[in-house]
Amino acid sequence: MLKHLTVISGKGGTGKTTITSSFAALAENAIIADCDVDAADMHLILQPETFETTDFYGLKVAHINKELCTDCGACASSCRFDAIDKFNVIDTCKCEGCAVCEFVCPENAICMVEKKAGEYYCSNTRFGPLVHAKLGAGEEASGKLVSDVRRRASELALECGKDVVIIDGPPGTGCSVIAAITGADLVLVVTEPTISGIHDLERVVQVAQHFRIPVVVCINKCDINMDLSQSISIYCKNNEINVAGMLPYDKSPVDAMIYGKSVVECFDNDFSSKVRSLWTEVNSSLSK
Amino acid sequence: MKIAIASGKGGTGKTTVAVNLALSLGNAQLLDCDVEEPNCNLFLGFDLKKQEDVTITVPQVDSGKCSLCGKCAEFCQYNAIAKLSDSVMLFPKLCHGCGGCVLVCPEKAITEKKRSIGVIEKGTNEQFNIELLQGTLNIGEAMASPVIRQLQTHMDESTVAVVDSPPGTACPVIASVADMDYCVLVTEPTPFGLNDLVLAVDVIRQLGIPFGVIINRHGLGDNRVEEYCRVESIPVLMKIPYIREIAVLYSKGIPFVEHMPAWKENFREMCRDICEFIPYRGLSQC
Numbered sequence: 162m163l164k165h166l167t168v169i170s171g172k173g174g175t176g177k178t179t180i181t182s183s184f185a186a187l188a189e190n191a192i193i194a195d196c197d198v199d200a201a202d203m204h205l206i207l208q209p210e211t212f213e214t215t216d217f218y219g220l221k222v223a224h225i226n227k228e229l230c231t232d233c234g235a236c237a238s239s240c241r242f243d244a245i246d247k248f249n250v251i252d253t254c255k256c257e258g259c260a261v262c263e264f265v266c267p268e269n270a271i272c273m274v275e276k277k278a279g280e281y282y283c284s285n286t287r288f289g290p291l292v293h294a295k296l297g298a299g300e301e302a303s304g305k306l307v308s309d310v311r312r313r314a315s316e317l318a319l320e321c322g323k324d325v326v327i328i329d330g331p332p333g334t335g336c337s338v339i340a341a342i343t344g345a346d347l348v349l350v351v352t353e354p355t356i357s358g359i360h361d362l363e364r365v366v367q368v369a370q371h372f373r374i375p376v377v378v379c380i381n382k383c384d385i386n387m388d389l390s391q392s393i394s395i396y397c398k399n400n401e402i403n404v405a406g407m408l409p410y411d412k413s414p415v416d417a418m419i420y421g422k423s424v425v426e427c428f429d430n431d432f433s434s435k436v437r438s439l440w441t442e443v444n445s446s447l448s449k
Numbered sequence: 450m451k452i453a454i455a456s457g458k459g460g461t462g463k464t465t466v467a468v469n470l471a472l473s474l475g476n477a478q479l480l481d482c483d484v485e486e487p488n489c490n491l492f493l494g495f496d497l498k499k500q501e502d503v504t505i506t507v508p509q510v511d512s513g514k515c516s517l518c519g520k521c522a523e524f525c526q527y528n529a530i531a532k533l534s535d536s537v538m539l540f541p542k543l544c545h546g547c548g549g550c551v552l553v554c555p556e557k558a559i560t561e562k563k564r565s566i567g568v569i570e571k572g573t574n575e576q577f578n579i580e581l582l583q584g585t586l587n588i589g590e591a592m593a594s595p596v597i598r599q600l601q602t603h604m605d606e607s608t609v610a611v612v613d614s615p616p617g618t619a620c621p622v623i624a625s626v627a628d629m630d631y632c633v634l635v636t637e638p639t640p641f642g643l644n645d646l647v648l649a650v651d652v653i654r655q656l657g658i659p660f661g662v663i664i665n666r667h668g669l670g671d672n673r674v675e676e677y678c679r680v681e682s683i684p685v686l687m688k689i690p691y692i693r694e695i696a697v698l699y700s701k702g703i704p705f706v707e708h709m710p711a712w713k714e715n716f717r718e719m720c721r722d723i724c725e726f727i728p729y730r731g732l733s734q735c
């Protein structure tokens with residue numbers, strides 16, 4: 162059965178991509194989905210060769226036909242998102258595509274149009290297929306794009322006979338995170354022992370539990386503050402969450418990044434061996 | 450003066466810069482617009498008082514009046530209403546509160562009620578001479594922009610407002626950056642940092658806001674970020690060194706200017722530099 166693992170962190174910069182790219186290198190038969198569509202980074206390490214590009218359409222946006230418009234102002238006054246100004250010009254960033262203006266316009270001067278909001282790609286990498294995306298600057302509906310990337314990744318996994326989809330999730334707890342974890346078999350939360358790290362961990366664990374998805378945790382940079390690492394372990398224990406690994410504060414991820422490689426490819430040191438055992442642990446939780 | 454602190458990505462030190470800048474300036478407002486994960490107060494420990502709920506309106510259907518015509522479900526662009534064989538079903542978390550269903554219902558069976566999706570809180574404290582305003586989106590809610598917009602209505606035009614923006618380059622970021630006088634982009638000197646910086650620069654240029662860069666964890670990684678800034682003529686406003694002391698203070702939730710007071714002057718000087726980059730504004734507001 163095809164399994165889905167989503168790697169998330171309450172916040173960016175905790176080492177999520179370092180870990181996911183190493184998992185990509187270590188997993189025998191996986192497909193990778195980079196769902197951090199707002200600021201995708203995985204391609205910097207995996208150096209994909211794209212073989213399929215699909216346009217992504219988010220929500221529609223309103224368009225006013227100036228020929229028909231009589232400046233009656235009905236649209237602007239019924240728009241709840243302040244997306245139409247006093248000159249009856251639509252601010253496409255504020256427009257949420259609800260179509261109320263189209264409905265109220267007495268002159269039928271408004272129609273809802275498709276707007277390309279980004280692209281997603283299927284690519285080959287040295288570790289197998291990667292599905293990744295680029296959302297246009299300032300575009301909304303990233304949750305929908307995340308769902309599209311995941312759907313394509315699952316299809317491709319079935320086509321190529323892969324047994325795991327490893328999903329690099331977006332930061333935060335909002336709609337794109339929800340889209341990245343729904344239906345996953347396991348969530349790995351990467352955290353770090355800082356005051357904000359604990360706080361973000363608690364929020365993101367609540368989200369996962371809200372959707373009843375099993376969680377394991379990895380504490381990165383664990384030796385930067387041993388007391389807080391201890392508190393995180395206790396928090397996890399109290400919530401029956403397995404701490405699947407603890408990684409030390411180390412420069413090797415950054416050095417590997419500069420070479421465009423994952424840490425397990427570049428180095429054979431304490432850090433990379435801990436990443437390997439993290440993968441073994443996560444993989445066994447996943448197969449349960 | 451309104452300064453946004455942004456970055457293509459989380460974890461580059463946006464909150465660190467926002468908090469330390471506000472503390473260095475003093476007599477400033479700090480607005481935490483990262484409503485999915487507001488973190489500024491972890492460094493300040495203010496006693497926050499709730500100001501108000503952020504609400505959006507969602508429909509409710511009077512089943513006595515409903516004729517099951519299905520027009521509401523057909524209209525809703527977000528699939529927040531489904532027509533079943535014997536009732537209409539609502540999914541409030543998908544609703545954007547546009548009010549369209551109320552307009553299209555021929556039986557006037559739909560009315561609206563308020564639903565809270567987050568809160569706005571405010572705090573000050575004796576030790577630090579700043580005011581913190583924070584918005585928090587409730588867990589499991591998807592729409593950050595209404596919380597950000599409502600938070601920004603609390604901005605006091607007469608002082609300096611420092612805005613901690615959410616990560617990424619999507620609409621919530623634009624909602625928090627759009628009306629600012631200046632934008633500070635925080636990045637790291639690594640290939641990832643550069644990749645995210647380029648995306649962020651793209652957005653800020655489109656918005657036409659003057660901006661500059663702070664390189665955090667300077668000394669780590671390589672010099673491609675500095676090279677890029679030079680080629681693109683982007684001012685590098687400040688470099689915060691990669692030293693363990695700052696990382697440890699951060700882990701404990703201590704703003705580093707409190708332990709390394711010389712940095713307060715660096716931040717103030719940066720702010721004076723920023724004023725020079727802002728067209729039509731004098732130094733008086735710094």
Ligand code: SF4
Nearest residue numbers: 525544545547548550
């Ligand atoms: S208010 Fe708009 S978004 Fe909400 S249910 Fe009605 S039509 Fe859908």
Ligand code: SF4
Nearest residue numbers: 515516518519521554
């Ligand atoms: S539009 Fe009005 S009458 Fe028709 S199904 Fe919806 S609530 Fe019922």
